[in-house]
Amino acid sequence: MIEVKNLVRTFKSGDRTIKPVNDVSFELEQGTLASIVGKSGSGKSTLLSLLGALDKPTSGDVVVNGVSLASMPDGKLTNYRRRDIGFVFQQFNLIPNLSAVDNVMLPMEFSGMRKAARAERARQLLEQVQLDPDKHVRRINRLSGGEQQRVAIARALANEPKLILADEPTGNLDEQTGEHIIELLSTLSRDHNTTILVVTHDRALANKTDRRFRLQQGRLTEEPVRTRATAALTG
Amino acid sequence: MSVLARSVGNAFRNKVRTAAVVAVLAVAIGLALAMLVANQAVTGKVAELNASVGTVLTVNPAGGQGFEGGGEPLTSAQATTAAAVPNVSSVVGTKALRLRNAAEIAAEAASGRTGQGGPGGQSATSVTTSLTAAVDAGTLGNRNQASTGTTGSTASGTGTTAAAPAFSLPITATGIGAEVDSTGKALQLTQGTGLGNYTAASTGALLGTTLAEKNGLKVGSTFTIQEKTFTVQGLFDAGTAFGNNALYVTLPTAQTLAALPDELSTMIVTVNSMENVDAAKTALQAALGSGKADVTQGQRNLETAVSSLDSVKNISFIAFVAALGTAGLIILLIMVMLVRERRREIGVLKAIGAPNRTIGLQFVLEALVLVALGSVVGAAVASLASGGIASALISSSSSTTAATGQRGGPGGFPGGQGGPLGGASQLLTSVTASASPGVIAAGIAAVFGVAIIGALVPALLTARIRPIEVLRGE
Ligand SMILES: Nc1ncnc2c1ncn2[C@@H]1O[C@H](COP(=O)(O)OP(=O)(O)OP(=O)(O)O)[C@@H](O)[C@H]1O
Ligand SMILES: [Mg+2]
Numbered sequence: 001m002i003e004v005k006n007l008v009r010t011f012k013s014g015d016r017t018i019k020p021v022n023d024v025s026f027e028l029e030q031g032t033l034a035s036i037v038g039k040s041g042s043g044k045s046t047l048l049s050l051l052g053a054l055d056k057p058t059s060g061d062v063v064v065n066g067v068s069l070a071s072m073p074d075g076k077l078t079n080y081r082r083r084d085i086g087f088v089f090q091q092f093n094l095i096p097n098l099s100a101v102d103n104v105m106l107p108m109e110f111s112g113m114r115k116a117a118r119a120e121r122a123r124q125l126l127e128q129v130q131l132d133p134d135k136h137v138r139r140i141n142r143l144s145g146g147e148q149q150r151v152a153i154a155r156a157l158a159n160e161p162k163l164i165l166a167d168e169p170t171g172n173l174d175e176q177t178g179e180h181i182i183e184l185l186s187t188l189s190r191d192h193n194t195t196i197l198v199v200t201h202d203r204a205l206a207n208k209t210d211r212r213f214r215l216q217q218g219r220l221t222e223e224p225v226r227t228r229a230t231a232a233l234t235g
Numbered sequence: 236m237s238v239l240a241r242s243v244g245n246a247f248r249n250k251v252r253t254a255a256v257v258a259v260l261a262v263a264i265g266l267a268l269a270m271l272v273a274n275q276a277v278t279g280k281v282a283e284l285n286a287s288v289g290t291v292l293t294v295n296p297a298g299g300q301g302f303e304g305g306g307e308p309l310t311s312a313q314a315t316t317a318a319a320v321p322n323v324s325s326v327v328g329t330k331a332l333r334l335r336n337a338a339e340i341a342a343e344a345a346s347g348r349t350g351q352g353g354p355g356g357q358s359a360t361s362v363t364t365s366l367t368a369a370v371d372a373g374t375l376g377n378r379n380q381a382s383t384g385t386t387g388s389t390a391s392g393t394g395t396t397a398a399a400p401a402f403s404l405p406i407t408a409t410g411i412g413a414e415v416d417s418t419g420k421a422l423q424l425t426q427g428t429g430l431g432n433y434t435a436a437s438t439g440a441l442l443g444t445t446l447a448e449k450n451g452l453k454v455g456s457t458f459t460i461q462e463k464t465f466t467v468q469g470l471f472d473a474g475t476a477f478g479n480n481a482l483y484v485t486l487p488t489a490q491t492l493a494a495l496p497d498e499l500s501t502m503i504v505t506v507n508s509m510e511n512v513d514a515a516k517t518a519l520q521a522a523l524g525s526g527k528a529d530v531t532q533g534q535r536n537l538e539t540a541v542s543s544l545d546s547v548k549n550i551s552f553i554a555f556v557a558a559l560g561t562a563g564l565i566i567l568l569i570m571v572m573l574v575r576e577r578r579r580e581i582g583v584l585k586a587i588g589a590p591n592r593t594i595g596l597q598f599v600l601e602a603l604v605l606v607a608l609g610s611v612v613g614a615a616v617a618s619l620a621s622g623g624i625a626s627a628l629i630s631s632s633s634s635t636t637a638a639t640g641q642r643g644g645p646g647g648f649p650g651g652q653g654g655p656l657g658g659a660s661q662l663l664t665s666v667t668a669s670a671s672p673g674v675i676a677a678g679i680a681a682v683f684g685v686a687i688i689g690a691l692v693p694a695l696l697t698a699r700i701r702p703i704e705v706l707r708g709e
Contacts, residue, residue, distance in 0.1 A: 049706070052586075078585065081586065081588040087586065091706075093583045093706060094583075095580055095583065097248055106589070107587050115237070159588075
């Protein structure tokens with residue numbers, strides 16, 4: 001369960017202040033697959049970084065399972081990012097001189113998992129995102145954009161987070177691979193009760209989510225979607 | 236992949252830069268180690284000099300020294316008196332004899348030159364031996380012998396001196412009451428054992444290396460003094476040609492050979508510390524009576540050597556600390572640069588939940604990898620350079636010492652041991668030889684300590700990096 005309360009984030013650029021997140025409030029039940037759509041520059045990435053405790057709001061709060069992020073000290077926020085959040089960055093943000101496997105293993109290393117166990121899990125995750133086995137040990141800066149995107153998704157899943165925040169996870173993928181990633185995410189939310197919030201321009205993805213939000217000039221509104229339940233009924 | 240593996244990997248990310256950093260570090264670390272080695276060697280030497288020479292007083296009979304001068308001989312009773320003086324930690328009596336080769340005496344007697352062995356009052360009897368001196372008389376020997384030998388060779392007259400055939404030098408045999416040389420320094424045995432109890436009669440003898448070599452003697456060989464057979468029990472190296480043309484027997488043996496059982500040529504009085512030397516000297520002089528004994532601080536000129544070595548010690552220590560600090564500073568600057576360069580990556584690690592200490596540790600380890608490489612190269616540099624640096628430091632500062640010490644040098648006959656000059660050259664050899672692995676290890680430990688401090692500052696800087704600042708991109 002994640003509650004977002006009157007979240008505001010302002011930036012100063014010169015003498016102007018911009019408000020990419022302007023009084024945003026919503027709640028997500030555990031296990032929900034939700035999407036945020038909106039124009040470029042509407043504040044989607046800014047909102048996601050507030051939810052992922054990468055940035056601090058100007059005002060307002062995010063409450064995760066009853067715990068307020070605003071009141072957490074930095075050390076606790078680090079633990080929250082490591083244990084509870086899987087973040088897929090719009091720019092991937094992988095470590096360029098490490099291999100794909102090593103990148104996926106990093107969050108597991110930080111949470112103290114044994115080396116053999118994390119190597120095994122990293123390999124499985126890379127298979128799940130359909131990265132060719134011969135590319136598992138290849139350095140990140142020798143992978144294509146789409147391959148890097150899938151490594152980034154695998155890394156986000158590494159510590160089995162309760163909340164996955166994905167910023168355009170299918171933006172660099174072909175239609176077929178994108179379908180597969182969408183399938184992977186909806187399986188996670190359905191079978192593992194993982195809450196997933198994706199920012200997307202991908203209509204196919206947005207239509208497969210339980211809920212859909214639109215961000216316009218910092219304001220969040222919810223749009224009706226065909227739920228998975230109704231989709232299943234109508235085929 | 237672990238923190239350590241990542242650190243090692245990062246250390247080699249930019250190979251050209253790594254090589255440059257390692258080279259600069261190696262110079263600083265090498266210099267630090269070389270200075271430490273020099274410092275340790277000199278410190279050891281200073282301690283040794285302070286302990287052995289700086290605190291030694293020599294007591295001679297009033298008006299006499301060695302085989303020259305006159306006055307009344309010292310006695311065993313005076314040794315007891317000396318031992319009772321405050322701050323005196325030990326008194327060692329010596330009895331010096333001059334040995335002449337029996338065959339040569341016979342030859343000289345035949346040619347009319349007699350009694351060469353006994354100028355001065357103390358050792359009138361010529362003691363014969365089967366040994367041949369290891370030092371050729373040369374110009375100095377002939378001149379010394381001519382001037383001091385006139386009393387003994389009146390029979391031949393001055394006119395014959397110039398025409399006299401070259402003779403060999405006498406050999407100094409000293410009876411010693413402990414395993415020290417005639418200046419009170421511990422004997423440097425190169426082979427064999429000591430004589431055991433130096434206050435009992437014994438047929439053992441310790442020979443200088445060149446004397447033994449000249450006579451073809453080894454440990455266990457025998458030779459004669461006054462037709463008595465002695466066994467070589469050990470060889471010593473005094474560091475000088477003069478000092479090595481000598482032999483030592485136990486004190487009672489020498490007294491028996493001289494047929495003067497209660498007499499001492501000198502007493503070597505050791506004072507418990509350098510500060511008490513002057514007071515003890517005055518007290519000793521008073522106790523023995525100024526008419527009976529001359530108390531001298533045998534090697535006072537070495538104090539200059541000690542003080543100049545002390546300055547070398549200080550200079551090398553300051554240089555060690557400075558080089559160490561430089562190594563630390565290099566690490567600090569390099570790591571600050573690396574942290575700035577990898578801000579984005581550090582932000583990513585934080586964004587995926589890396590604790591600050593993990594990131595800090597990663598950077599400290601990376602610094603240590605660089606320092607380890609620098610130390611390996613630096614230690615190699617140091618082991619090549621430290622000998623040269625140490626001797627350069629010492630020879631520049633001891634040239635003044637050698638100049639002031641000259642007066643005890645070749646001019647003086649048996650009394651002067653050529654001490655400071657011989658001492659300085661001994662210093663050089665022992666200082667250059669002492670680049671011990673222990674000292675190098677201690678130096679490298681210090682380098683690592685400084686490197687950790689140097690790397691800690693940039694590592695702590697990483698804690699202040701906020702993930703969002705960097706994820707936005709530069
Ligand atoms: N650190 C910052 N300083 C100033 N302005 C910022 C900062 N971060 C974001 N902005 C501005 O806030 C607005 C929202 O940015 P954001 O990245 O959230 O957009 P977005 O919806 O993710 O766009 P896109 O779909 O192109 O990724 C933009 O106008 C951007 O210029
Ligand atoms: Mg964005």
